[in-house]
Amino acid sequence: MKNRLETTLCGVKMKNPVIAASGTFGFGDAYAAYFDAARLGGIAGKGLTLNGSLGNKGVRVWETPAGMLNSIGLENPGVRHFAETECHRMRALGTAVICNLGGHSEADYIEGGRLLNDADMDILELNISCPNLKAGGMAFGMRAETAADITAKVKAVTHFPLFVKLTPNAGDIVCVARACEDAGADGLSLVNTFLGMAVDIQQRRAVFDNVYAGLSGPAIQPIALRMVHQVCKAVRVPVMGMGGICDWQSALAFLMAGASAVQVGAATFANPMAMCEIIEGLQRYCESEGLSNIGAIRGCL
Amino acid sequence: MAVTPTPTIRENTRIAHDICRMRVEGVPRGEPGQFFMLRAGAGMEPFLSRPISICDATAAETVFVYRTVGRGTERLSALRCGDALSVGLPLGNGFPLCAGEAVLIGGGLGVAPLLYLAKRLRQIGVYTCVYTGYNDETFLQAEYEEAAGELHAKNGGYITDMVDFSRPATYYACGPAPMLRAAARKAREAGARLYVSMESRMACGTGACLGCSIPTADGNRRVCKDGPVFDAAAVFFEDRV
Helix, strand or coil: CCCCCCEEECCEEECCCEEECCCCCCCCCCCCCCCCHHHCCEEECCCECCCCECCCCCCCEEEECCEEEECCCCCECCHHHHHHHHHHHHHHCCCEEEEEECCCCHHHHHHHHHHHHHCCCCEEEEECCCCCCCCCHHHHHCCHHHHHHHHHHHHHHCCCCEEEECCCCCCCHHHHHHHHHHCCCCEEEECCCEEEECEECCCCEECCCCCEEEEECHHHHHHHHHHHHHHHHHCCCCEEEECCCCCHHHHHHHHHCCCCEEEECHHHHHCCCHHHHHHHHHHHHHHHHCCCCHHHHCCCC | CCCCCCCEEEEEEEEECCEEEEEEECCCCCCCCCEEEEEECCCCCCCCCEEEECCEECCCEEEEEEECCCHHHHHHHCCCCCCCEECCCCECECCCCCCCEEEEEEEHHHHHHHHHHHHHHHHCCCEEEEEEEECCCCCCHHHHHHHCCEEEEEECCCHHHHCCCCCCCEEEEECCHHHHHHHHHHHHHHCCCEEEECCCCCCCCCCCCCCCEEEECCEEEECCCCCEEEEHHHHCHHHCC
16 A cells, blocks of 8 residues: 655654654654554654753642643653664654753753754754743743744754744734744644633632643644644645644645644544544545545645 | 453442442453542533542442442432443552461441452451441441451441450451551551551542542552552651651
C-alpha cells in the first residue's frame, strides 16, 4: 500500500502529518505499550525550560465538558537533560523529533535555544503560549511586539527550523502570527490551550492554585479551527494546526483549513489509539478520493 | 503492536450503596496494585477515562470494585452486560511481593486492590493478616474471609489504631491519604517496611501528562507510571522529624 501521507515540513520529511502535541506524549515513550511511535509523523516532546521545573502544586488536571483543564506548569527535566539524553531516545523511535522550548525570561529562551543546538532533533518549537507559568510563557505570546522580539532572538541562535507556538488568548492571533513570520519564524504551531477556570463548589474555591488553567480537547476545536484558517490565510510559512483534534475528520478539517500538519494532544488521553486511527483514516480518505498525497487538499477552502 | 482489548461485561452490580462490582472478560491479566483506565461507551463524553484498580483477576476474568462519585463512575455503574466498555491495558507498578508474613491495611475503597494482593500472597505461601476499615457499610468481607490468614474489620474510627506494626512482616496499605500518612508514621516508628498505593487525579494513566505527579524523597514521581505503589518512606518523607 502506497503511503499517501508523506509530508515535508521546512525540509523535514515525515511519514505523515500527524504529530503528538507537546505535553501529551512525554518524550515519546508513554504509549509504547499501545503502539509503535514510529507510526507517527513526529513527536513534540514535553515543554522544556532552561533549568527544568517541578511544575505546579495542587490539582493539575480537571475534566470539563468535552475537554479538560490542565495546570501542569511545565514540569520538565531541563534543556541540558534533553540535549544529553532524551533527544537520543526520541531519535531512536524513528519519527521526527520536535523540541518544545518554554521559558520564564528572554535570557532563558535564548540560552535554551543555544544549548539545544547540541541536541539531535529536527524542529524547535518555541512555546510562547504556556498559560501555566507565573513568569514568562504565554506573556511573550500575547502581543505581536514581544512575540516578534523573542522569535528574532531565538532564530538568531538556533540551527533548527523554528516554529513558534501561538496562544489563542492573544487579542489578535493573526497579528501575532504575521509578526512572528516577519521576525524569521520558519513555521507556526497553533493553538495552545485557552485560558479557563474551574471552581470547587463544595470547597468554595478555585480548583487550581493558579486559579486559571489551560483548556484543551474537542470543546475548543471549532475556535482553534477558525484561528488556524485565519492564520493560514495571512502567512506563507507552514502551520501545524491543533486544538481538539480527536478523529481523522477533524484532522482533515484542519488540513483543509490550511495546516500543513496537525498535532493531536488531549484526544490521546481519552483514546490512546487516536493518532493511529487518524493516520489510517487520512490514508483511506486519500485512497477513496484518488489523492496521490494528502497535500493536495491542503488549504482547499 | 499491542491490540487494544475489547472487554465483555459479565456482571455489574451494586455491592454497597455507592460501591459497584464489575466482572469483565477479555482483558489482559494485570498484577496486584495495577489499574486500568475505564470508560463507558465508545464516545468522547465524559472526556477522560477513570483509573480503577484491579480487585481480583484470573486469566479469564478481571474484577473491578469502584465507588460512584461522579459522571464517569456513574456512567460505568449504568453499564449492562453487552454494553461497550473500554479498559485499555493494565497500567502502573503493582505491589512488590514479599516472603514470610504480610500485613494488609485497607481503608474504605482501599480494601479493593488489596484483595487481589491477599490472594496472590496466599498463592505464594505468604501468611496474610488483613485489616479492613469502613465508615458505614462493609463490603468484600466474604472474599477476605476466604483469602486472608486472619481478618480484622472495623466500622468507623481509625483502622490504623488496630494495627500492630511490630510484627516481622511486610506492610501494605491502600486508602485515604490521612490513613496512609498515619500508617506511614507508625511504620516508620516501628521500623517496618510499608508499601502504599497512592491516589491522584489522572488524565492519561500512562505517564504522559504529568497531571498526577506527587513530590517524593526522590523528586517528583507520577502516581500512574512510577506508582501507584510506593515505599511509604519515599512518599511521606516530609513527615520525617
